[in-house]
Amino acid sequence: MAILITAASHMGGTGWTEHLEKIPQAALAGGILGLVIGYSRFSRRVATWIAIAYTTFFIPWQLGLLITDATSWNERLTILYARLYWSTQQFLTNRPVTDPLLFVASMLLLFWTISLSAGYLQTRYGRPWLPLLVGGISIVVVDIYHPTLGQKGTALATYIVLSLLLLTLLYYQRNATQWERNATAVDMETEFNLGKWALGLAVAMVFLAWSGANLTASVIEAPEGSEWLRSSWISLRKRMENLFAPLRGPAVISVQVYSSNLSLGTGVSVSEDVVFTAQASQPRPEGAVYYWRAYTYDEYRNGIWRNTFEAEEPFEAGEFLTSPNLYRDRTMIEFSIKVQRHLETLFAPAIPLTIDRPVTALIDQRPLPEVPPLETLAIKVEPLLNPGERYTVQSLVANPTEADLRAAGRDYPDWIRERYLDVPTPYSLSKLAGMIVGDLDNPYDQVMAITRYLRENYVYSATIPTPPRDRDPILWFLFDLKRGFCNYYATAEVLLVRSLGIPARLAVGYAQGEPDPTNTQFTVRQKHSHAWPEVYFPGIGWVEFEPTSAQPQIVRPSGTSLEEALPPPVANPVAPNTRELAEQFNRLEEAEIDRNNTLTPSPPLVAFIQRLWPFLLLALGVLGLVYAVLRLAQTVRTTPERSLPVYLEQQLINRGWHAPGWLRFWANYVRLTPMERLFLQFELISHIFHSMAQPGMTAEERVRALVKHYPWLEAPATRFLSEYEKAIYSPYASDLTTARHTLKDLWREAIRYRFKFKTHPDAPESSHL
Structure with missing residues (x-):
């Protein structure tokens, strides 16, 4: 109950x-x-x-x-x-x-x-x-x-512990009935001791199961073909969402659940469902873009982005989430957001400053000697927001001109350099980035050259095949596949920009959505889910760029009349055709990438080695188990009475308990001689042939019953019978090898007969089937 x-x-x-x-x-x-x-x-x-x-x-x-x-x-x-x-x-x-x-x-x-x-x-x-x-x-x-x-997870853990206790109780009651029937004296504390040990074992098993699940989730990547399973699960959840539609509270989470890890994936279909609508306090400034950010990532390894920040702090309603003087020349805009889905992660454009409800924020705490400024990287709320609820967020929106970005320079703070310049395959990406930017030396012009290159040379595709396991997905995207969706476009730009010494990070959430004519009301749908690169400019902060060809291009004001009159800088003027540039780098990459990989271990290899130790522990555990099984098998062959099943059965019987059927079968099997175990196989073969053997028949009678209906089996069956009778009824040594080979012949005939293959001129066409 x-x-x-x-x-x-x-x-x-x-x-x-x-x-x-x-x-x-x-x-x-x-x-x-x-x-x-x-x-x-x-x-x-x-x-x-x-x-x-x-x-x-x-x-x-x-x-x-x-x-x-x-x-x-x-x-x-x-x-x-x-x-x-x-x-x-x-x-x-x-x-x-x-x-x-x-x-x-x-x-x-x-x-x-x-x-x-x-x-x-x-x-x-x-x-x-x-x-x-x-x-x-x-x-x-x-x-x-x-x-x-x-x-x-407390309910499931409690459910499992209580179920294991019930199993123990039913087992005890079954033995208690047997004890009463046999008039067996039992210690009064037996039930209490059994329950005590069962409870301890149940709690330990649940704890190990939970720990093992967390370890497995942290070290094992999704297997090939898991995207099909994931898409099937999403389809099933989408249909079940209809049943949950009239409910309130956190039912189906239709929007993406963001975490510290993000796999590039192979893409899924998205719907027209509205996720939220946003009302801005003023029209969008010229040059500003609204990307509704949920999460940022700073470390990339072999198709997976990670957020290495760990500091989470609670904030009261209206408390500053970000230091207001962290960056210059930003416009504070208030957004009233009405959600249409249950949300755990809140969305905000640019840099969120305050929010009108208590939240928990993932923060970037800057290591400065004075009062350290902070910047919010993700916002979570508990309990979850329900459809129809609103929250108001004030954000610091950047609307820099091209002149501002060109004048920002390269004076990056140390904490930015340490965290946002890591590139897993620096040789390949820096060579490609160098070819793209040519003689350009200004960071903004270099970033724009890479953005144009990705938009012009790669085809947008909502889904792609599973990347090969022996190749980094981004290198495969850049040099082989040349098509993909936003995760690949944005990741490629972040890594290419980093290879030039320019800090960048990946951001995920939703694109701008559908604006009204006044540019103050925005409808964001599930299909607007997006990933984009953000590049750091000293004094200005993080600025969004758009390399994904399916999204509108970001157009910023030039900033001065002189700049408007001049054409934009040209990347690599000696090779203006970017498609030819890609082909050129393909040849270079094929010739030199192997040499580079042999010089120093690449970061993916280092990460692989760091993640290898759990598998080594698992391998040691498996080897230990195999060793234990082999020792057990050796003990069974030499002294069956010392084997584990016989010991367990004897201990239960000595205490007046009823041994379960599976344990009795195991113990009886262990006690058999090798020839008797082979005869069990012969009985199974006879059953496959639908032999007319009856319980109580001798071995010779069973063989005759089989040969009577299947005469072509007489030779191997007679050879096996001869060896069996030697081992059981005579003082002469039997040949186990001959018996095993004979059984192999009989198994072969049984399998062919079972699957209706005629194997002998006298064999019927499997009429018994």
Whole structure:
């Protein structure tokens, strides 16, 4: 009862809609009814009809109590039927369900049914495992659709511990019945000691499972083909989102969940669903762009971006998230954002200054001797925002001119150089970047040259094939595939810019969206999810650039009339055709990349070595297990009575316990001689051939029964019988090698016969199948 009430309470605690508190009540009532029916003497058929009758009464009764706008029960049931009918039609036709009653009814029926079934199966048969499995799955589903509860994991851990305790209790009761039947004296503290050890082992197993899952997630990359699984899961979640549509609270998180790691991936289809709308306090300044940033990343390794910042601090509503004097010449604009999805990570353009609600922010704390300024890199809120809620954020928006950016220079602070100049394959990328920029020496002109190169020479594609495992995905994108989506465009620009000594980082979130004519109202949809590079300019700060060819180009004012009259600098004037430039670098890269990789270990190799130690520990564990198995096999061959299964069986019997069937089978198998184990294989072969052998037959009689119907098997079967009788009934030594080879011949014939292959002139066409 406690196990299923844990699962029902977990569902009831989501707060997704009203009346979910009835779910634990239904689980309790169903469990009690199941226990009563199980203890009764009704037959299985009668018990089933009683359960159906109570279900038919209980579920409509509970749902009818929720309908307060009708007086008579006839009216309530009519309204109930109509609401459930139309909600079911909406769900089956793949439309969002508008009435939460269907969800409440489904959960009531689910937990009533599994509780009733578990109570009945436990008391009648002692096997409530299928309903308990369904209850555990329900906890997992809730954790998936409710990320706040999912991060805690306490309900699932409690559920597993209680299930293991129940398994121990049922095992004890089964042995206690056997003890009572055999009049076996048992220590009074046996049940207490067994429960104590079971609880300790259950807690230890759950702890190790949780730790192992975290270790695996941290060191193992997604396998090839996982994108198909991911896209299938997204499609299933999209359909189930219709059922969750009328609910409140953190149900389905349709928007991307951002974390400290970001894989470049292979792309997924996106929808037209609105994520949020934003209202600005003034029109967008000339030259400014709005990218609704959620997260930034500073370290790239072999297709994965990481955020290496760890400082998270809570901030009160209205408190400065970023030092207001951190950068010059920025415009403070207030944005009122109305969300249409459940959000955990909040979006804000440029540099967020304040927000009107308590949040937790990931910050970049600058190491200065005076009061250290700080900059917010990501904002999280708990509890999650619900659809229809608003938050107001003040942001410092940059609108520099081209002249401002050219005049910024290269006087980068030390903390910027240390964190935002790392390049994993400096030789390849610096050669390409050098060819792109040519004689340009100003950082802004160099960044713009790289931006134009990526926009003009690479084709946008929403999805791409899985990158090869033996090649960095960005090198594969730049020199082989030459098509991709924003993750690849932005990453390529960040790394190319860094290879020239210019600090840059990757930002993810959403592009500007759809503006209204006044440039103050913006509608941001799921299809606007985006990644872009941000480049650091001294005094100005982080400035966005747009290398993705599917996005509009960023146009900034020149800044002076003289600049407007002059043509922009040309990158690499001796090779103006960037496509020819790419082909030229391909030849150079193929000739020299191998030489460079042999000089010094590349950062990906270093990262691989650093991540290798968990696998070494795993390999040592596997080798230790193999060694233990080999030693066990050697012990079994030499002294079976000292083997593990025989020892365990004997210990249980000595204490008056009933050894489980699998342990008895294992112990009996260990006690067999090698020839007796081979004869077990012969019996299995006879079963495949549908031999007419009966229990109690001797070995010779079994062979004759097989040969009578399958005469072409006489030679190998007779040879095996001869060796078997030598080993069992005579003082002469048998030849195990001959017996094994003979069994191989019989196995070959059995497999061919099973799959309807005629292997002998006298063999029938597998008529027994």
